[in-house]
Each structure stands twice: as structure tokens, then as C-alpha cells.
Amino acid sequence: MAASWHKQASPFPMVDMEAAWRQVLDESERMAQWLSGASRECALNECPSGSTLAESVVAPFAMPPFAASVKDGYAVRVADAVRGRQLTVVGRSMAGSAHVELVQLGTCVYVATGAPIPDGAEAVLPVEEVLQMEAEGRSAVRIIRVDRDAPLSVGHEVRAAGADVQAGETVLAAGARIGPSERGILATFGVRRVRVRAWPRVAVLSTGNELVEAGDAHSELAPGQVYDSNRPMLLAALQQLLPTGGEVLDLGIASDAEAAARIERALDEGGDGVQVLVVSGGVSMGESDLVKPTLQRLGRMHFGRLMMKPGKPMSFITSRVEQRPPWMAFAMPGNPVSAAVCYQLLVAPALRVAGGMPRAHALPLRVVASLAHPVQCDAERPEFQRAQLALRRRDGDGGAAADASVWDASCCEVTATVTGRQASSRLQSMYGANALVYIPQGGGRLPLGTPVLALVLHTDTGGGAVKASAPGVPDGAASCC
Ligand SMILES: Nc1nc2c(c(=O)[nH]1)N[C@H]1C(S)=C(S)[C@@H](COP(=O)(O)OP(=O)(O)OC[C@H]3O[C@@H](n4cnc5c(N)ncnc54)[C@H](O)[C@@H]3O)O[C@H]1N2
Ligand code: MOO
Numbered sequence: 234m235a236a237s238w239h240k241q242a243s244p245f246p247m248v249d250m251e252a253a254w255r256q257v258l259d260e261s262e263r264m265a266q267w268l269s270g271a272s273r274e275c276a277l278n279e280c281p282s283g284s285t286l287a288e289s290v291v292a293p294f295a296m297p298p299f300a301a302s303v304k305d306g307y308a309v310r311v312a313d314a315v316r317g318r319q320l321t322v323v324g325r326s327m328a329g330s331a332h333v334e335l336v337q338l339g340t341c342v343y344v345a346t347g348a349p350i351p352d353g354a355e356a357v358l359p360v361e362e363v364l365q366m367e368a369e370g371r372s373a374v375r376i377i378r379v380d381r382d383a384p385l386s387v388g389h390e391v392r393a394a395g396a397d398v399q400a401g402e403t404v405l406a407a408g409a410r411i412g413p414s415e416r417g418i419l420a421t422f423g424v425r426r427v428r429v430r431a432w433p434r435v436a437v438l439s440t441g442n443e444l445v446e447a448g449d450a451h452s453e454l455a456p457g458q459v460y461d462s463n464r465p466m467l468l469a470a471l472q473q474l475l476p477t478g479g480e481v482l483d484l485g486i487a488s489d490a491e492a493a494a495r496i497e498r499a500l501d502e503g504g505d506g507v508q509v510l511v512v513s514g515g516v517s518m519g520e521s522d523l524v525k526p527t528l529q530r531l532g533r534m535h536f537g538r539l540m541m542k543p544g545k546p547m548s549f550i551t552s553r554v555e556q557r558p559p560w561m562a563f564a565m566p567g568n569p570v571s572a573a574v575c576y577q578l579l580v581a582p583a584l585r586v587a588g589g590m591p592r593a594h595a596l597p598l599r600v601v602a603s604l605a606h607p608v609q610c611d612a613e614r615p616e617f618q619r620a621q622l623a624l625r626r627r628d629g630d631g632g633a634a635a636d637a638s639v640w641d642a643s644c645c646e647v648t649a650t651v652t653g654r655q656a657s658s659r660l661q662s663m664y665g666a667n668a669l670v671y672i673p674q675g676g677g678r679l680p681l682g683t684p685v686l687a688l689v690l691h692t693d694t695g696g697g698a699v700k701a702s703a704p705g706v707p708d709g710a711a712s713c714c
Contacts (some may be wrong), residue, residue, distance in 0.1 A: 236712055241518060241666075245548070250578070250615075254596065255534045257579050260551050260561055261586035261595075264433060264508065267559055268587065271431035277419055280411060283476035283663075283695030284429040285589035290405040292422055295395030302344040303390045307363060307377060308354030309341045314385035319378050326351055340379065350391055357390035385620065391539025406542070408591045411476075412694065430589035433508035435471055436482035436499055439464040440492040440514040440524060441567055446485075461486055462566075462660060463513040463572045467580075468699050471511075474581055475697030476588075482507060483701050489521040496527050500560050502553075508560050509587065514567030516546040524564050525550075532562070542614040543571035543657035547579070568657035574617050574669060577690055597688035602649040602670065604683045610675040619666035620649040622687055650689050664708070 248256075272287035301428040302308065313320055320341040324334035326348040328442065336342050336353035344350065344357060360380040365374045396402060411419075412430070433695045437619050438458065439461045445452045447460035464483070471481040487495040492515060525537060528550040535549045548564040563580050565572045571589065577597065583597035602622055608617070625648045649670045652662045668687040679685070 237581045243518060243538055243546075247538045247545070248536045249540045253536060253539055253547075253579065254291075254582070257549055257561075257583050258586050258592045258595070260535070260549075260593070261583040264559055264561060264587040265430070265589055268431045268433060269510075269589075272428050273431070274426050274428050276426055277416070277424055280416075280427055280429060281477040281479070281696070282411060282416075283474075283479075283693070283697075284411050284432075286405055286407055286409045286411065286415075287428040287430045287589065289403045290419065290422070290424060290427065292398045292400055292402045292404050293424075294422070296398040296421060297347075297392055297394060297396065300350040300394050301347050301392045302350060302357045303346065303392050303494070304357055305346050305358040306344060306357045306359040306390060307341040308336055308344045308351050308360055309356060309385070310336060310338050310353070311355045311385045311387055311389075313338060313341070314358060314379055314381060316379055319376055321353045321376055322374050343374070356389045358385065359390060366396055378497045395633070406591075408589050408594075410585075410590060410594075429476075432475060432479050432588040432591070433584065434480070434482065434486050434506075435475070435509040435511065435584065436507040437464055437467045438469065438484040438492075438495060438499065438510065438512045439486045440489060440512060441486070442488050442490075442690040444486045444514070462569050462714065463567070466569065466573060466660075467511055467513070467576060468610050470576055470581070470693075471584075471689075472697040472699060473693040473695055474584055475695045477696035479695065479697040480700040481697055483699050485702065489515060489523065493523055493527040496524065497531060497561075500531060500562070506558070506560065508582075509566065509584060510560065510595065511560040511576070512562065513565045513572045516548055516564045516566055518546075524548075528562050528564055532556070532560070539575075540614055542611050542616040543568060544575045544578075544617075545571075545614065547571070547575045549579070566657070569660040570619070570655075570657045570662055573663050574619075575658065576655045577669065578617070578688070581691065581693070590625055598689060599686050600647060600668075602647040602668070602687040604670075604679055604681055604685055605648040605650040607681055608651060608670075608672055608679045608683075608685075610672055610677055610679060612676045613674060615674045616655070616672040617669040618672050619651060619652045619656050619662040619687070620668050620670045620687065621665055622647055622649055622689070624648075647687075649685060 286495045305351040322343055323340045325343045326333040327345050328348045330348055331677055333342055333351040337352050342351045364380045365377050405415055409415055443458050443459040445458050484499055499510055515522045525548050532552045537548045538545055539547045546566050551560045552559045565575045582595040586592050624645055626645050652666050653663055668689050671686045
């Protein structure tokens with residue numbers, strides 16, 4: 234047979250970010266649905282930080298539960314609020330008071346901030362608007378004289394019962410992530426137990442013959458070797474993302490030859506495998522890049538390349554529809570920045586949704602910023618450049634000068650400063666970055682001041698833990714500590 238020349242081309246079309254988000258988040262919602270059967274109830278004080286509510290929480294009573302004073306003052310009838318009128322103080326309503334005297338014309342009751350408004354009273358005169366006898370101690374005041382000209386309206390300085398929240402109102406929606414404010418809201422209503430969602434089991438694997446465990450006292454780099462930086466980075470990010478008590482499995486480093494077996498084993502532990510696999514390296518066009526074909530054989534390939542930089546070979550594969558339990562795999566490029574950017578844009582949002590959060594809250598917030606310097610566009614792909622957003626004062630000639638003391642919105646703007654050289658191998662470009670700025674594809678150069686979309690990097694504050702190796706994966710595969 235005559236030999237023929239052929240050109241190697243990727244069989245995977247490049248999908249854009251919107252399409253990728255759609256596919257990833259659709260699949261994540263499917264996983265969330267599957268996991269919803271595993272939600273569990275926990276006592277509020279033991280409920281893991283960062284977990285998501287499986288059900289909405291409804292206020293069992295109004296807040297405040299009683300009409301309360303907004304100020305320290307005197308509860309009065311509005312007709313008595315006439316300059317010079319003297320009122321007899323018939324009682325005191327302090328925080329925690331249960332019963333207080335009735336307020337009638339010519340009388341008043343001292344009320345502390347937050348204390349119940351006595352029956353008969355219509356409004357509160359703050360202490361600054363009354364006169365009291367010089368000689369009387371604060372708690373012995375018997376008579377006050379009104380020191381105010383403006384008429385008092387009914388409800389003045391009174392927080393009506395239910396003014397903040399009505400009984401039966403939804404105070405936290407299903408999918409809310411329990412952080413400090415949410416915990417406070419639950420405590421406000423005396424909620425004792427909540428139902429929280431199960432998050433998927435996640436595992437991280439690095440692949441590549443050149444990789445050496447970082448931080449190991451015995452690991453010296455031989456020529457051609459590099460330390461594995463993706464796994465420590467991804468494990469740390471996942472620890473922050475997962476609720477307290479959640480575990481991320483560390484599957485260690487697999488050589489190119491071991492990768493296929495390791496992946497297969499992680500996903501299929503007799504139904505006890507991981508539900509989300511985050512694997513990096515070995516996804517481009519090289520002879521030993523076998524991660525994609527392996528995952529494609531095991532499941533359904535949704536996309537095999539992305540129209541973006543960095544992260545072009547990023548691939549998303551899930552279990553086939555009929556497979557149970559379901560899994561999702563993110564096969565990320567080995568270049569460390571590509572892995573970091575793909576994690577932020579796809580893996581973290583997917584996990585948030587799989588963990589029960591609504592998709593609108595799972596994606597990075599987009600804001601408009603103006604470039605603090607010119608930026609060269611990539612001719613072939615839109616690029617997510619790492620950048621630092623800052624509030625700057627616009628100076629006279631249209632440039633920007635750092636100024637932390639700006640409070641006038643009309644004279645300042647948010648600027649984006651790219652974090653140095655944007656090579657996908659240079660992880661320093663993530664250092665100090667608080668956003669990814671979207672630089673559209675094109676041959677040209679965007680001038681200083683060009684408005685760009687900036688995707689603000691989430692600061693997750695969960696408290697997951699790393700567990701070395703997955704069940705059934707040889708111990709030697711995991712990093713040890
Ligand atoms: N002929 C083509 N070659 C490449 C293409 C292409 O379209 N055609 N795409 C390039 C792009 S874009 C990317 S991104 C990379 C991705 O390559 P792989 O995912 O196969 O990654 P590796 O080859 O395994 O590694 C790339 C690079 O990153 C280093 N690396 C890998 N893993 C780690 C790790 N865990 N920690 C630190 N560093 C890691 C590795 O040593 C390489 O230097 O492909 C291009 N090639
Ligand atoms: O897309 Mo690759 O991630 O350019 O480096």
C-alpha cells in the first residue's frame with residue numbers, strides 16, 4: 234500500500250464560553266437533582282459552614298415580634314407632643330420587659346431602644362426632645378416637659394411588629410449557602426434544625442511523566458522534570474469551596490501510562506467512585522495525551538476544546554445518561570494558568586450548582602472596568618487575562634492614579650491592571666489577581682481606558698479537608714504527609 238501524508242487535526246470543535254457554561258451547568262443541575270436524595274438534617278450549631286440549604290426557610294413569627302422603640306425616649310400619645318407640655322412618667326419599658334403600664338393622655342412611659350411600645354402609646358419622643366428635672370437621677374424621672382416644635386406623627390421612632398420580616402415570609406431560599414449572615418438569620422428566628430444538601434465527592438489527579446511531588450524532602454528534580462503545582466493549587470481551591478467537613482480526594486500523580494487505569498478506577502469503584510473528577514495534563518495533541526480518549530470511552534464528551542485562552546484543550550465529559558451513579562470529569566490542560574483559569578470559570582461554578590446553589594450565583598460576577606494600560610489582543614482566541622481591579626481617581630489627562638480615599642463616585646472608576654506576562658505557564662500571573670478580564674479576539678491593541686468586562690474571582694470560605702487517595706486507589710499514588 235502506498236504511504237500517504239496526513240495532517241493531524243483535533244477532532245473536537247471549539248465551543249465558546251457561553252455554550253460551555255450552558256452544558257456544564259445543565260449537567261451540574263442534573264447531578265444536583267441526583268444528590269438531592271442524600272440531603273440531611275442537622276442542628277443549626279453543627280451545620281457545616283458553606284453548606285447549601287435543601288429547603289427554603291420561612292419566618293415562623295414576625296420580626297420584630299412586637300412594636301419596638303427605635304430610640305431611647307418616651308412613649309407618648311401624639312396629641313401630647315406640644316412644646317412645654319408636662320407628662321407624668323408612669324413606667325419604664327426596658328429590653329426584655331413583658332408588661333408595661335398603659336399610656337394615656339398626659340402620661341408617658343420611658344422606653345429603651347428595642348423595648349416594647351406600651352399599649353396606648355402612638356409614638357416615641359427621643360430623650361433629646363424632652364426636658365427633665367436637673368436634680369433627678371436618670372431612673373427616677375417622674376415628670377418630663379416636651380421640648381419639640383414639629384408635630385409628632387403616629388408611629389414616629391416605632392418599629393412596627395413585622396416591619397423587618399412578616400410571619401410566613403421566606404427568609405432564606407433553597408440553595409442559599411450558609412455563611413455568617415445566613416447563620417445569623419437562622420438564629421434570629423430560633424431555627425434549631427435545617428436540611429442541607431449533599432455535595433458531590435470530588436477528586437484531583439495530575440498526569441504527566443515529568444511531574445514530581447512538591448514539598449517532599451526526597452524529591453529532587455532530574456533533567457526534564459517539574460514539580461506538580463496544579464494539584465496543590467486545585468486541592469487548596471477545593472478545600473475553600475467545599476463546606477466544612479467536605480472532603481476532596483487527592484489521587485496523586487499518575488504517569489502518562491498509568492493515567493487511563495487510574496481515571497477508570499476513580500470513576501468506577503463499584504458505584505463508590507468519585508462524582509467529580511478534576512484531572513490536569515495530557516489533553517492536547519501529543520502522542521501520550523490519553524486522558525481525553527479514556528474519558529470519551531467511559532462516558533459522553535460534551536466538548537473537547539474551548540474557544541478561549543488559556544485553556545483551549547479543556548474538555549468536559551460526563552457519565553452516559555443511563556449510568557448510575559452519575560459523574561462529571563473536567564480534563565484540564567496541564568499548563569498551570571490554564572488549569573487555574575478553567576477551574577475558576579468552569580469547575581467551581583459546576584460544583585456550586587451540583588451542591589445546590591442556583592446557577593446565577595455560581596458564576597463569577599461580571600463588572601465593567603477600564604484598562605489601566607494598553608493590551609494586545611490574541612488574533613485567534615478571546616483571552617481571559619489575569620488582572621487586579623482597583624478603584625482609581627480619574628486624573629486630569631485621562632489616566633488613573635491610585636487613591637484609596639476616594640468617596641465621590643463621579644470622579645473615580647474601576648481600572649484593570651494586568652498581572653504581567655500572560656503566558657499559560659506563568660502561575661505568577663494569578664498572584665494578586667482578583668479578576669479575569671475578557672479581551673476579545675482580534676489582531677489589534679486595546680488602548681488605555683478601553684472598557685472591558687472583568688469576571689470577579691470568588692472568595693470561597695468553606696472549610697473542606699484533603700483526604701489522601703480514594704478507596705481502591707493504591708496508597709503510593711497519593712501524596713503523603
Ligand atoms: N500541536 C499542538 N500542541 C498543543 C496545542 C495544540 O493545539 N496543538 N495546544 C496547546 C495548549 S493551548 C495547551 S494549554 C497545552 C495543554 O497541554 P496538555 O494538557 O497536554 O498538558 P501537558 O502537555 O501535560 O503539559 C503542558 C505543560 O504544563 C506542565 N504541567 C502539566 N501538568 C502540570 C502540573 N500538574 N504541574 C505543573 N506543571 C504541569 C507540563 O510540564 C508542560 O510544560 O498544549 C499545547 N500544545
Ligand atoms: O490554551 Mo493554552 O491553555 O494556550 O495555554
